Amino acid sequence: MYADIVFTGGTVRNGDASVHDALAVTDGRISGLGAEALVARGPRTTVVDLAGGALLPAFGDGHVHPVLGGLGLRGVPVRECASVEEIVEAVRRWAGEHPEAEWITGGGFDPWLAPDGRFDARWLDAAVSDRPVVLRTSDHHTAWVNSEALRSAAYTAATPDPAGGEIVRRNGSAEPLGTLREFGALNPVLALAPKPSREAHVGALREACARFAASGVTWVQDALVEPHHADAWVTAATTGPGLPVRADLCFLLEPDGWRERIARFAADRERVESGAPGVLTARSVKFFADGVIESGTAALLEPYTDCPHSHGIATWTPGELAEAVTAVDTLGFRPHLHAIGDGAVRAALDAIEAAARTNGPRDRRPVIAHAELIDPADLPRFTELGVIANLQPLWAQCDPLMSELILPRIGPERGGRQYQIATLLAAGARVSFGSDWPVTSHEPLRGIATAVTRQTPDGTPTGGWLPEERIDTLTALAAYSTGCADQAFEEKEWGALRPGMRADLVHLAADPIGTAPSDLAHLPVLGTWLAGRRTHDAGAPDGSCAGRR
Secondary structure, X not given: OOOOEEEEEEEEEOOOXXXXXXXXXXXXXXXXEOHHHHOOOOOOOEEEEOOOOEEEEOEEEEEEOHHHHHHXXXXXXXXXXXXXXXXXXXXXXXXXXXXXXXXXXXXXXXXXXXXXXXXXXXXXXXXXXXXXXXXXXXXXXXXXXXXXXXXXXXXXXXXXXXOOOEEEEOOOOOOEEEEEEOHHHHHHHHOOOOOOOHHHHHHHHHHHHXXXXXXXXXXXXXXXXXXXXXXXXXXXXXXXXXXXXXXXXXXXXXXXXXXXXXXXXXXXXXXXXXXOOOOEEEEEEEEEOOOOHHHOOOOOOOOEOOEOOXXXXXXXXXXXXXXXXXXXXXXXXXXXXXXXXXXXXXXXXXXXXXXXXXXOOOOOOOEEEEOOEOOHHHHHHHXXXXXXEEEOHHHOOOOHHHHHHHHHXXXXXXXXXXXXXXHXXXXXXXXXXXXXXXXXXXXXXXXXXXXXXXXXXXOOOOOOXXXXXXXXXXXXXHHHOHHHHHHXXXXXXXXXXXXXXXXXXXXXXXXXXXXXXXXXXXXXXXXXXXXXXXXXXXXXXXXXXXXXX
């Protein structure tokens, strides 16, 4: 039987240290390696010349926000702004070009552009004063709003901080400054803005997933799914050209009314999985255990260095988090917990342990995402409880976010044990990588470069930040492939290149193992295949190739 596709002319890297010179694909699955693949060429076989490059298992992304990121591409373009003044000018310009917009929104700007991350509504008022403006920082845990947005939400000096949020005040006053931290404060404002249509959600997903495919990604964990997002996913997956990635949807569960919401999860899962079988699963439930360190909202075991009376914001009480995690575990869902501070990581581990104790042993693969700061006593618990640490390697650098906001808030001792990728791996923990896009870039090769070097793009500091936590390129590649396949419960299906496995493949311009670590971030992705269907072709006019083999 002849193969449908044969790849040759480069290095075929299985996902471990072994290599071959060819790979064959038949009916969407790997059917041969090396000499066996070469003899499978027939008159109708498509031969792909790797041109001296490398074929590897395609990447996954274990924590990403396709809907949020796709919609964010349509607002005020502030991501590349390098100053408050540039953001204000971008808002002024966009508002003038869109007089019909009732609200002006955008996101992705750097939270360190204002001193201590405190943004003033009056700065935005100078650009737009008659319509609400809401801009979210790159971490999406903080919003900068103008006075009209504060008025619309009835935020005044008399408004108390809501549960799970902070209305930042002017120095020496109770008046709202214009900076809102965490979802308890953000959501009442965001709820007032006009909602994007179903068509806008579907379009956002298509645009986001095309970007993933162009980066070599074939599977994503959508880490925050609301009910209307699930419908958009099914529509995008089953209409038009379909999607170039598979996805697992992670239903959001918040403390308010969680018992009523959880009662609908089983029906939501059935609607998703029956609506797009083989493309979408819905196995996970998302919890926010805390916020982020740069805003002082991550939950810490010991107080913040710059604010000795504050431990941050724990979104759930430990007892209720354990109860809710146990409840979703009972229904067969896998908990996926955002936990940044060491206090939140401990609460997440305690909740996972409580669920296992109550419901008995089984293959759960719970996920703790980010795990930026882990108390030494909790490190071995990841292995003991079978927790997958989903880490964002692009964060493991000493950029201005780290040097200007994070390190001053937690001090040198805690600052020296952040993003312990190598330590977790050495302890036997399961590790997968993700981007958290649109918080940071969705391109796996950029994350891999940072995990290997622990340096900023300009190569600082020499030798890397916390260099003992660097990992080698092969290990970093595995975290984005086999690690994500493990997280997806599909390690027998993809994440490595073995006969019988799905042909989820990425073609890179050179072998990453022989590429200088500083060059990994810029290694071109020449092609991506999902079960043998080509989803990205760098040689096509627009880089896409929907429906092509």
